Amino acid sequence: MKLLELLTQTPGIAGREERIRAVIRKEMENSCDEVRSDALGNLIGLKQGSGRGKIMLAGHMDEIGFLVKYIDDKGFIRLQPVGGFDPRTLMGQRVVVHGKEDLLGNLSPSTKPVHILTEEEKKKQLQVKDFFVDLGLPPEQVKEKVEVGDPVTLRQEFARVGNNYSSKAMDDRAGVLVMLEAVKKLQQHPADIYLVATVQEEVGLRGALTSAFGIVPDLGIALDVTLAADYPGGEEPEYVTRLGAGVAIKIMDSASISDHNLVKSLRDIARSENIDHQMEILPRGGTDAGSIQRSQAGVPVATLSVPCRYVHTVNEMVSRKDLEAAINLLSSFLTQTDPLKLKIGTA
Numbered sequence: 001m002k003l004l005e006l007l008t009q010t011p012g013i014a015g016r017e018e019r020i021r022a023v024i025r026k027e028m029e030n031s032c033d034e035v036r037s038d039a040l041g042n043l044i045g046l047k048q049g050s051g052r053g054k055i056m057l058a059g060h061m062d063e064i065g066f067l068v069k070y071i072d073d074k075g076f077i078r079l080q081p082v083g084g085f086d087p088r089t090l091m092g093q094r095v096v097v098h099g100k101e102d103l104l105g106n107l108s109p110s111t112k113p114v115h116i117l118t119e120e121e122k123k124k125q126l127q128v129k130d131f132f133v134d135l136g137l138p139p140e141q142v143k144e145k146v147e148v149g150d151p152v153t154l155r156q157e158f159a160r161v162g163n164n165y166s167s168k169a170m171d172d173r174a175g176v177l178v179m180l181e182a183v184k185k186l187q188q189h190p191a192d193i194y195l196v197a198t199v200q201e202e203v204g205l206r207g208a209l210t211s212a213f214g215i216v217p218d219l220g221i222a223l224d225v226t227l228a229a230d231y232p233g234g235e236e237p238e239y240v241t242r243l244g245a246g247v248a249i250k251i252m253d254s255a256s257i258s259d260h261n262l263v264k265s266l267r268d269i270a271r272s273e274n275i276d277h278q279m280e281i282l283p284r285g286g287t288d289a290g291s292i293q294r295s296q297a298g299v300p301v302a303t304l305s306v307p308c309r310y311v312h313t314v315n316e317m318v319s320r321k322d323l324e325a326a327i328n329l330l331s332s333f334l335t336q337t338d339p340l341k342l343k344i345g346t347a
């Protein structure tokens, strides 16, 4: 899983995907016939088929992070979040400020140390804007190396934890990995396959929309992580998915309802090939499928999800078995599917 480690450890917040884009470009150049990027920065690889329509795959390459918003006279940095954070998960974290060089920093809430907090102060709910970055440098040096608008990413090493992998940015580098690996396995396939590493998903599925307009696909499949809330604190009906129980075939989330026949086709393939799978209904949250679906005059879509615990923390955890199942189901689907014959949409 060297590639997953490289993908998760390379920085790329929404709007500043240049470093992760360069890594993915190299991978695509090995497996695609053409690779280009568009005006927003989406990276698009084409793997030519036998001329039977176009399938668009989308895995977003941006991760949640911050922008430097303000540097005070003591050299402490305030942050603008880019994407959705739970402030409770930011306690005690380290970040990297991508200024003139990469600078390691400590993230801390602007409160007194716990030893001297009053009972009343302890009850205060922290917000993201309460956090600041301490680079451990004198203010002149901070101002010399860092400017307002520089990106900031969370730092956490990639680790094998039991049977699972844990890191920052599994959302959605795990989806990007599934897309890249599934296509590497392909031999003959009917459709032209467009692999899109999309930008700006975390701020509203923006890159998928423009790239879908550029490609005009016959159908779209988003590859993303989804919640696996199967740990203490959750009720079983609210788990969404279980870690290790296989790739999740999405029925709906709050941004898209998957095409019914496409879901059926994915499920039939998973069943006939004994690929571990589960069906997913996510009450809140969305994937790039929500944007692809609404491009042009409408595009039938589905999402294949990799179950993930602790989403939007630095310890996002995915299962090795689920990754394999997702890669296998996607490559079988691409091998078998002729979008011009598949009964999709309202047909």
Ligand SMILES: [Zn+2]
Binding pocket: 060, 171, 172, 201, 224, 225
């Ligand atoms: Zn995601």
